[in-house]
Amino acid sequence: MDITASTAALAAAAADVVRLVPTRLTDPLLSGMLLRAGPEGVVLAAGDRERTARVTCDAVAHTDGAVLVPGKPLAETLRALTVDTVRLVVEGSRLAIRADGARFALPLLDVALHPGVPEPPPARGTVPGHLFATALSTVAATASRDDTLPVFAGVRLRAEDGGLVLRATDRYRMAIARVPGEVADLDVLVPAQLLAEVGKQVGAGEVVLGMDANRFALSWGSTAVTTAVLDGVFLSESSLVLDTADTFVDLDADALTGAARRVALYTDARGVLQIDVGDHEVRLRGADPQAGEAEEAVKATVDGGRTSPAVQSRYLVDALRPFAGKRVRLAIQPGMRATAITSLDPEEMAVKYLMMPMLPPKQ
Amino acid sequence: MDITASTAALAAAAADVVRLVPTRLTDPLLSGMLLRAGPEGVVLAAGDRERTARVTCDAVAHTDGAVLVPGKPLAETLRALTVDTVRLVVEGSRLAIRADGARFALPLLDVALHPGVPEPPPARGTVPGHLFATALSTVAATASRDDTLPVFAGVRLRAEDGGLVLRATDRYRMAIARVPGEVADLDVLVPAQLLAEVGKQVGAGEVVLGMDANRFALSWGSTAVTTAVLDGVFLSESSLVLDTADTFVDLDADALTGAARRVALYTDARGVLQIDVGDHEVRLRGADPQAGEAEEAVKATVDGGRTSPAVQSRYLVDALRPFAGKRVRLAIQPGMRATAITSLDPEEMAVKYLMMPMLPPKQ
Known part of the structure; x- marks a missing residue:
């Protein structure tokens, strides 16, 4: 050579x-x-x-x-x-x-x-690179870093209504992104770690998805990757969201992120902050015996009840990341059920983020 | 309040x-x-x-x-x-x-x-902030990270000929910087870690140096710091440089840095590379049983003998950092004696870097 x-x-x-x-x-x-x-x-x-x-x-x-x-x-x-x-x-x-x-x-x-690099499995469709990359950066980051339980370390990619739906959960939260495209007959669980890297490399062009019995493939530009698919039954979205949301809070994602970051400095060892839903605002509250207490209000439009969940501050900041610069809706369910975050602005690639509540911090 | x-x-x-x-x-x-x-x-x-x-x-x-x-x-x-x-x-x-x-x-x-924050000790002179900051970033980085032997974890600051001379060594190399200024009657050994941070904070204004029996002080702008001085007899410069240099190599610092970084990828477990001095160039060589071999030539003006030392690649890259963008002179001594690096360009703040040789890599 x-x-x-x-x-x-x-x-x-x-x-x-x-x-x-x-x-x-x-x-x-x-x-x-x-x-x-x-x-x-x-x-x-x-x-x-x-x-x-x-x-x-x-x-x-x-x-x-x-x-x-x-x-x-x-x-x-x-x-x-x-x-x-x-x-x-x-x-x-x-x-x-x-x-x-x-x-x-x-x-x-x-x-x-060397075992060699076999040809990729047959194509099942394409998605636009830039939307797929954004979806991957959100969804892959939500999977668990711990790969002992493959179902929590993977991203489920599924063809739905012609497009592609990506889902990942680590048990405490779930990210769901819908990417428009032309995909059919695809339902696989793929290691999140590989997809996070793919998300960084994919450009603006088309991405081709392929699969066979036990392999999944992605190709874009002059690059192609294949991976063994993961085994496991993925947690269903409907097990987290039961349509019992009684409180709807519309607010600015960046304002909520800023407040959550600041109040997070005053949370207990679990990192839990309380979201108190008021009439025209939400108040984030944190308290720790050593660090002291914090309270910050964020303007909001509130509809329905006043259900006020406690959440992991770190998960709240993560959940809001894909909505940077947008207005979001928090749909809050009573009891120990998930809160759903969606964008109020129209978007090409729709993200829904589910977050399980925590027991409230001690007063 | x-x-x-x-x-x-x-x-x-x-x-x-x-x-x-x-x-x-x-x-x-x-x-x-x-x-x-x-x-x-x-x-x-x-x-x-x-x-x-x-x-x-x-x-x-x-x-x-x-x-x-x-x-x-x-x-x-x-x-x-x-x-x-x-x-x-x-x-x-x-x-x-x-x-x-x-x-x-x-x-x-x-x-x-709280024990309180006492007034700083009396001033012994001033130096220009921007030159002092550059000198600190070079010299403090050369001290040892290990503070069990204070003399190697400190920077010696000494008034010489009206200016300030900073020296630090970790035994294998020594950095010496001369900063012009108006300083008298000062000779202290100060923790390098603190000085590295001071170097980041000092601006363009004047820096005042002060000391008493066991404290050293620096102040600039609206900031003042004091520290206990370190004990120990500092290694003398003349113990490393014996005026026996027989080989003088003038070259571009950035070209040598680039070559050293690349050849460093092929050095043995000790990270040692060989500097072969030729007539119109130096050749850097590295070899490792696993990684393979590397050799790269850098144009140079060579005077005197052809003494060819072996050095730690990491130390060579560190030693060249303060000379970025400049032409430098390597004064090489035969035997296991230090190589001195100085700038050939005129400079307000003069740096000399000494580097002990290593046993050459196995062929």
Whole structure:
């Protein structure tokens, strides 16, 4: 193999692959990056037993060929280079990265021992990249970081009414986003961690979704990823929202976020703040034996009853994040049932956020 | 006490005090912030047994007085506020922070039990703030993070030829900066950690240095800090540089930094890279059984011999940082003696960086 490519483009491609398939230190072979040079440029790919990623990058191939080299060192070397073009060439048992006055030589791993990167499963539809990215950043962040219970560490992607609905929950809250698009016959549970990274990489173009019996695939631009799907029965939305909301509060999301952040400094060890619903405002209250007490009012339009839940301050701030700059409606249910947050402004990509209440803080 | 002040100014003052005297969790009293309101505004102060800080802030005092409250919660609350002005008023056993629609109440601590913040020791001279800040950022970063040996965790500040010389070493390297100014009769060893923070806060104005038997003081703008001085005999510069340099290499600091960063990705577990001095260039070389090998040339003007040291790549990058954008001279001594880096460009504040060599990497 012997190629010349734009350093910036190759560095970006290598970095994307490394971020989509993070290195497992247990197996040096699976931490390798496959490079395949041909008339179409160079394909960078990596894969462990669960997921794969491949990115195509423009390059001039002086000699075709395929090699396997340590992925992270390759990405870091390319990132550190400041010259415009770089040459990657096999020299004996090394892949040399050559740039003006410099030579970096990575050991070649045995490409024959790598499981390879299979073709992605068949497509089931497309969604617009920018809306999908926004939906992912909200929904994937709501899943649990703890992957011992896959159903809480995954995002459920389901074709509904032609569009795509994304749902994630960690038991205490649930995010639901509806992305318009043309998707059919899709219902999978996908690791949230991978989707969070995809959300950062997806651009403005179309994203293609695909699946087969046990794999899910996404592709956009010159990038494609596949992952094993998660097992588990996803918590139903209707188990949290029972249509018993009796209190509706309309207010400015940013004002509520600001107040929640400040009052959060005065909450107890659980981080719980009380939302007192009044006639023309909500009052957030926090109290802690050490820190002292805090109370802040936020103007609101209140309809129905005066049901006043207590919530995790951190979850409230998270829940309001997708609604930054918008007016929102809080639909509050009595008892230990979820509060739903939705936007009052029209939006292309609709988000609903459900938040379970907590026992109120001690007075 | 009852004052009204600009939220931004008061938040900045409280944040500066908290950064200069970090909270010790062992004693809640010493984590308190003293607020003293009078006709001159409000003075915010904190102190533990080793250091003190005080910042004066404009404020309208409706009622004079002094209180002690938890420092970090006060600073965080002020920082989180977005309104222009804020009122701090004693209400029973609380200091209330009042802003539009919000009330935050901090418990009052017993001001009588606080050791207080004594007046700073007498002045010994002044230096220009911007040069002093640059010198501190270089020199304080060179001291050891480990404060079990005070002499390596401190910066020596010494009046020399009317100016101020700052020196710090962690045994493997030494930074020396000469700041012009009017300073006399000063020679102290001061905790580097405090000076690093001072370097971030000092502005363009003058900085006054003071000392007495066991305290050192700095003041600038409306801020003053004092600290207990460290004990210990500082390593002499002349023990590292013996005037035996036989090889002089002049080159571009940024080019060498870039090459060092890249080759550092291929160094062994010790992080050592070899600097091979040639006729018109230096070649940096690194090799690691796993990572592979790297070699990069940097154009240079070489004078004298061809002594070629091996150095810690991280230390080389650190050593070049104060010379960013400049041409530097490396004066290399044979054997296990220090290499000195100085600027070839004229500068108001002169830095010399000494770096001990390492045993060369295995081939």
